[in-house]
Amino acid sequence: MDREYKRRNFITTFTKGDIFSKLSYIFCGLANIRYGQVVKGLLFLLLEVCYFVFLFTTGINLIHNLTTLGEHEQGMAYNEALGIYEMQAGDNSMIILLTGVVAIVVTICFVAIWLFSISSGENARYNHDHGHHINNFFEDVKSLTNENIHFLLLAIPVVGLLIFTFTPLIYMILMAFTNYDNEHQPPGHLFDWVALDNFKTLLLSSDKLSQTFWPVLGWTFIWGIFATFSCYFGGMILAMIINSKGIEFKKFWRTIFVVTMGIPAFISLKVVGTMLGEKGIFNVLIQKWGWTASAVPFLTQANYARVSVILVNFWIGVPVTMLMVSGILMNIPAELYESARIDGANPFVIFRKITFPYMLFVTTPYLIANLIGNFNNFSAIYFLTGGGPMTLDYYKGAGKTDLLVTWLYKLTADTNDYNLAATIGILIFIISATFTLITFQRSGSMKNEEGFQ
Amino acid sequence: MMNKTVIGLKLEYFLRALVAVILSFVSLLIPFTSKEAGSKNMISTALSLLSADGAAKISFFLYLAVILTVASLVLGVISYFKTGVKIVKAWMFVQIFATFFWTTLLFAVKIILEEGGIENDFLLKSAGIGFWTGLVTAYCSLVFIMKLAEVNVGYIVLTILGVMWMFPILWILLTALRAEQGYYVGYFFPKHLTLKNFYDLFHNSAVPFGKWWVNTMIVAICGCILNTLIVLGTAFVLSRTRFSGRKPFMNILMIIGMFPGFMSMVALYNILKGLGLNQSIGALIIVGAAGAAMGYHITKGYFDTIPKAIDEAAIIDGASRLQIFTRITIPLSKSIIVYQVLGTFLGAWSDYIFPRLLFGDRQSSYTVAVGLFWMTDFRRIDSYYTQFAAGAVVIALPIVILFIWLQRFYVEGLSGSVKG
Numbered sequence: 001m002d003r004e005y006k007r008r009n010f011i012t013t014f015t016k017g018d019i020f021s022k023l024s025y026i027f028c029g030l031a032n033i034r035y036g037q038v039v040k041g042l043l044f045l046l047l048e049v050c051y052f053v054f055l056f057t058t059g060i061n062l063i064h065n066l067t068t069l070g071e072h073e074q075g076m077a078y079n080e081a082l083g084i085y086e087m088q089a090g091d092n093s094m095i096i097l098l099t100g101v102v103a104i105v106v107t108i109c110f111v112a113i114w115l116f117s118i119s120s121g122e123n124a125r126y127n128h129d130h131g132h133h134i135n136n137f138f139e140d141v142k143s144l145t146n147e148n149i150h151f152l153l154l155a156i157p158v159v160g161l162l163i164f165t166f167t168p169l170i171y172m173i174l175m176a177f178t179n180y181d182n183e184h185q186p187p188g189h190l191f192d193w194v195a196l197d198n199f200k201t202l203l204l205s206s207d208k209l210s211q212t213f214w215p216v217l218g219w220t221f222i223w224g225i226f227a228t229f230s231c232y233f234g235g236m237i238l239a240m241i242i243n244s245k246g247i248e249f250k251k252f253w254r255t256i257f258v259v260t261m262g263i264p265a266f267i268s269l270k271v272v273g274t275m276l277g278e279k280g281i282f283n284v285l286i287q288k289w290g291w292t293a294s295a296v297p298f299l300t301q302a303n304y305a306r307v308s309v310i311l312v313n314f315w316i317g318v319p320v321t322m323l324m325v326s327g328i329l330m331n332i333p334a335e336l337y338e339s340a341r342i343d344g345a346n347p348f349v350i351f352r353k354i355t356f357p358y359m360l361f362v363t364t365p366y367l368i369a370n371l372i373g374n375f376n377n378f379s380a381i382y383f384l385t386g387g388g389p390m391t392l393d394y395y396k397g398a399g400k401t402d403l404l405v406t407w408l409y410k411l412t413a414d415t416n417d418y419n420l421a422a423t424i425g426i427l428i429f430i431i432s433a434t435f436t437l438i439t440f441q442r443s444g445s446m447k448n449e450e451g452f453q
Numbered sequence: 454m455m456n457k458t459v460i461g462l463k464l465e466y467f468l469r470a471l472v473a474v475i476l477s478f479v480s481l482l483i484p485f486t487s488k489e490a491g492s493k494n495m496i497s498t499a500l501s502l503l504s505a506d507g508a509a510k511i512s513f514f515l516y517l518a519v520i521l522t523v524a525s526l527v528l529g530v531i532s533y534f535k536t537g538v539k540i541v542k543a544w545m546f547v548q549i550f551a552t553f554f555w556t557t558l559l560f561a562v563k564i565i566l567e568e569g570g571i572e573n574d575f576l577l578k579s580a581g582i583g584f585w586t587g588l589v590t591a592y593c594s595l596v597f598i599m600k601l602a603e604v605n606v607g608y609i610v611l612t613i614l615g616v617m618w619m620f621p622i623l624w625i626l627l628t629a630l631r632a633e634q635g636y637y638v639g640y641f642f643p644k645h646l647t648l649k650n651f652y653d654l655f656h657n658s659a660v661p662f663g664k665w666w667v668n669t670m671i672v673a674i675c676g677c678i679l680n681t682l683i684v685l686g687t688a689f690v691l692s693r694t695r696f697s698g699r700k701p702f703m704n705i706l707m708i709i710g711m712f713p714g715f716m717s718m719v720a721l722y723n724i725l726k727g728l729g730l731n732q733s734i735g736a737l738i739i740v741g742a743a744g745a746a747m748g749y750h751i752t753k754g755y756f757d758t759i760p761k762a763i764d765e766a767a768i769i770d771g772a773s774r775l776q777i778f779t780r781i782t783i784p785l786s787k788s789i790i791v792y793q794v795l796g797t798f799l800g801a802w803s804d805y806i807f808p809r810l811l812f813g814d815r816q817s818s819y820t821v822a823v824g825l826f827w828m829t830d831f832r833r834i835d836s837y838y839t840q841f842a843a844g845a846v847v848i849a850l851p852i853v854i855l856f857i858w859l860q861r862f863y864v865e866g867l868s869g870s871v872k873g
Contacts (some may be wrong), residue, residue, distance in 0.1 A: 098723055145775035150696045152775070153686035160683075160743030161709070168720035169712055238614065246605035255857055256615045259622060262856035263849040264803030266822055270829055271625050271845065274838070279637045281624060288639075290563030290577045315618065323864050376713055378806070405713050409806070412719050425716035432711040 010115070013122045024121045028114060031121025035128045039137035044117040051110040059103045066100035069093040069178065070190045093186040097178070101171045105162060176422035182415055191419075198423040209420070212395040212407075219306070220403045223381075224374040227313045232367060234314055235321020236359060240351070242322070243329055254326070257319040265316060269383035272312050273299065276384075300389050302400035309401055313380045324366070325359065332358050368439040372432045376405045404428050461538045463603055470597035474529045474548070477522050477590035484581035490572040492581055495519055502569045509568035514557045521551035522587070525594065538602075545598045548591075555591040558584070625849075628842035636838040650843035660837070662844055664817060665824040668734050672820060673801035675738045680745035680797045681790060688752035689778050693764060710747050715806055722810055732815045737808055741801075748796075755789040756782060791862035795855065802848055821848055 013021055017031075024030040029044030070091025079086050127134050135143065144152040176198055184191035202213050242253050260268060275281045276298040283295040298308045332355065340350050360367075374380075381387060387402035387410065394400075397410045404424055411421040458464065484492035493501070499519050502508045528544040558565075562580065566572040592609070599606050624641070631638075632645035654662045690696075691703060721740065722731065730736040759782065767777050783790070805822040812818045819827070825844050828837040856863070 094723070098720065098727075146773040148696075149774040149778070150690045150694055150699070153690045153778075154702075154746075157683050157687050157743075157746035160739075161706075161746060163724070164721060164740050164743035165709060165717070165747070168717035168724060169709060171720040172717045241607040241610055244605060244607055246603075247607055247611070253611050253615070254860075257618055258857060258860060259853055260618060262799075262853035263622070263845075264799065264822070264852065266803050266805050267625075267825070267845045267849060268621065270826070271842070272621050274636065274829070274834070275621060275624060281638075281641060284639050285560075285641060288563070289560045290575050293574075293576055315621075319618075323860075327864050372711075378715070383805075405715075408713060409715060412715075413810070418719065422716065425713050428716075429712045433708075436707070436711065 008122055008126075010118065013118060017122075017125070021121065021125060024118060028117040029121065032117070032124050035121075035124035036134050037120075037124055037137065037140075040120065040140060044113070044120075047110070047113055048117075051106070051113075054106065059106070062096075062099045062103040063107075065091075065096045066104075069192050070096050070186070073188070073190055090187050091190060093178075093180070093184075093190045093192070095186075097174060098171055101167055101174065105167050105170065109162070172418075172422045172425060174422075175418050176426050178419055180419045181417045185416060194419075198419050202420065202423055202427075208395050211393070212398050213424075215394070216398060216402055216404055216407055219401070220375055223306075223310070223377075223401075223403060224371050226310050227317065227374040227377065227380070228367065228371045230310065230314050231317030231321050232363075232370070234318040236325050236356075238318055239322045239325040239329055240355070243326060254322070257322055260316060261319045261323075265379050266383050268316060269312070269379060272315070273384045276308060276312075299385050302389055302391070305385050305389055305401050309381060309384055312384055313377070316380070324363075328359060328362055329355070365439050368435055372435050375403065375431065376428065377403065378405045378409065381406050382409065459536055459538065461603060462536070462541060463601055464536070466597050466601040467533075467536075470594060470601050471529050471533060473590050473594035473597050474522075474526050477551075477587060477594050478526045480583045480587035480590060481519060481522060483583040483586070485583040485587075486566065486572060486581055487575070487579040488581075489579075490566070493571070494581075494583055495587065498566075498571065501571065502565070505569045505571075507568060507570065509564050511557075511561050512565050512569060514554050514561050515565055518551065518554040518558055518587075521547055521554060522591070525551050541598070541602050545595075545602050545604065548595050548598050552591040552595045555588050559588065625842050625845055628839055629846045631839050631842075634836070634839055636835045650839045651847070654840050654843050654847070657840070660824070660828065660840065661817065661819075662821070662824065662847075665819050665821045666847070668818060669802055669820040669822070672734055672737050672741070673798050676741050676797045676801050677794045679738065679742040681793045683742060683745040684749055684752050684793055685783065685786075685790070686778075687746040688749040688756055689782055691749060692753045692756035693761075693777070693782065694774060706747055706749075718807055718810055721807075725811070732812055732818055734818055734820070736811060737820070740807070741797075745797075752786075752789050752793060755786060759785055788862040788865040791859055792865070795859055795863060798855070799852060802852060 008016060014025060020031045020034040024032075027045060028048040029041030032038075032041030032044065034041075070093045072090045078084075124134055126132075140148075177193055177195060178191045179194045179197070180191040183189065201207050201209050203210060238257065241247065242250055247253065277283070278295050278297070278300065280298075282298065286292050286296065287294070297304050299305050336354050337350060340354060345353070381401055381403050385399070385401045387397075387399035387406045389401075390397075390399045394402075397415050398407050402410070405428065408421045408424045408428070411417045411424070481495045483494055485495040485498050486493045495515070496519060499516055502512050502515065525544065525548045528540065528547055532540040532544055559577075562584070563575045563577070566575050595609065596606055599608075627641070627643055629650055630646045630648070631643035632647040632649065633643065654660065691699060725731045725736050725740070730739070763781060764777055767781060772780070801820070803822055804820070805826060808820050808823045809826070812820075812823060816824075816827075821844065825841055825848075827833070828841045828844070834841070
């Protein structure tokens, strides 16, 4: 008896089902039609027909082309009928790859619809066999505002993500396994699959690329750690000063610092960048004040530039932390401070034993997210130094303050080495994923999302 | 006298304050100028400046530093014999000004000494020991007197940091109002003020700033509406309902989010080209809305804190999920909605990389971020720098006002993102 009532899964629906259930694996929606959901069943069938029409007219071709990425280069070909050489259009690997990816994504969508139609047909059968009510089409539509609201509210985001995020991402990930660099620009030159060659040259070879990658990675880590922790502690100290007893006009002080947050980052970075130039106002002033005899190469000498970007990031980042910490500081139980003070603890001990551990406990996930964010902090570097100062030690285009992301951007925008850019993108993903996994293991709020309900 | 207690004063700091003030006075008597200039102390420097012909006007910084240091010592000695809250407060104010003028010397001493004919090619690092001890003891005195008067020492830090934080902002404001054109000017305060830069910005045929501004406003407003709706919907479904595929969906979003965003920008550009949408601001709005769901975390975290019992009660009363969303959840989420709207609005004004790629050379579709950047290209920066500054002010001013006004909601959103 029990077994009879058990819901069937994807396989048992087929093995135990009647002829309609079995046939609905080939003709989507047949089971729905059999149990009275005619409109729904026909819709499934229509979608299936559409997909197969697409597949047999163009889809198969597109997917097949993916394996070769084009064979005929654009160039002069001999036309025997006319007896002359003429321009032949040739294949375009880039378009072949892109359309191939689109065909694959469409196929994935169809598989999802197929699976959904089978489970929907099985539901209809189950309800029919057990004498439950079977929704008609109108009731199905109505359920979109109630128990099936996720279909309604997620439809637009999912379609948007599929077209504008997922598809391009798959395309770029595949690109990491091709040789689409500046010497293989279609349609003049086709590119082809090269398996893991890009990873090998970037990580392991003694090539200039690998000699660029490791220092850039190193600086990315140094930058991320300094940028994150300087802003974290700076913001915490600032928040503690503003919130401490005896400071009047708290709102005024907070506003002074918040102004920098309100200005779009690219403006403040660009402005500070021009101020730090060789003839910028900072250099003019410090010479006028007698602080140095000659201009300081704030952005044009590697080590100065690195310190400069960290300091400017401090200027931009401290107010954000300050605001966030202000909120948390107010949540620390006042009794803790009271009893510490009675026990004779001085402010420094109170900070070290109470405030800081509490803050660290609450903000660890934020801190790690911030660290990942700083590894990928494109704007702070790009708008300030543009990755410069340039150096001959690095692969063309990369500079001494370049992070992996800014280098990635330069590879796509300036030198057209898309394969390298994609490879770096995947490596950045691996780094971010590692740090996120650490966060997951440490943070209670991510594991237990029901905790507050 | 150390055994006395006075309400409103912490007398244990009195001795330290007095010693610091005395040391501060002593530094007036030890070498102030460099060895080449004869290692004069500060008082004799001040005297020779007074008799010099062409002494700079800002020499009074130096006179005041000397006078106020002496005055502070006098007040310190008086308050030793006649301790009271009022006299200590007066002492503190004198010391505040003394410290202020000592600090200005850090910037002005070169000009004062060179124009007063005392030194040539002065560099701060060659200044005599008296200068440095004077500066340090001025701050020490101020700290101890403030502690004595039970005033929070944090004011000193806040003032110094506040000036540092305001400095670039003041610069951009002054540049926007500067009549002298050009990037390379050798002074901070403009010689002539004007509003012409703002006028030129909107009446320059080569720089259609007005058009850019309208474009950005359209993108920002459409983005605010679409993105906020999408984020709210996604966050609601993921937070308040349970359905199969929910966890995998969240994991996929997280994985996608870990790839750097503009890795796929080139492909995205090609897709938009295929759809015939490239170079239009419509594409910018659509792409922004399409990716909005990725930022659901903070809103979901906020929705998670709304008690589930409210939903359950509503379901018993016969409300549908959509009604719960529109009638209960959204009205309870004012601060998170403001946070979202503010974030999207701000993003539209500062987004640069993707619009730059999307619009290419079609100037009429530029947003202000792309346009302003175009103006700061190294070939153009000299002729457009003041107009760029004016443009920056035009953009930043409304956003800053909005930001200060809605700060509270922003803080709630931010601290919502880090709860335990």
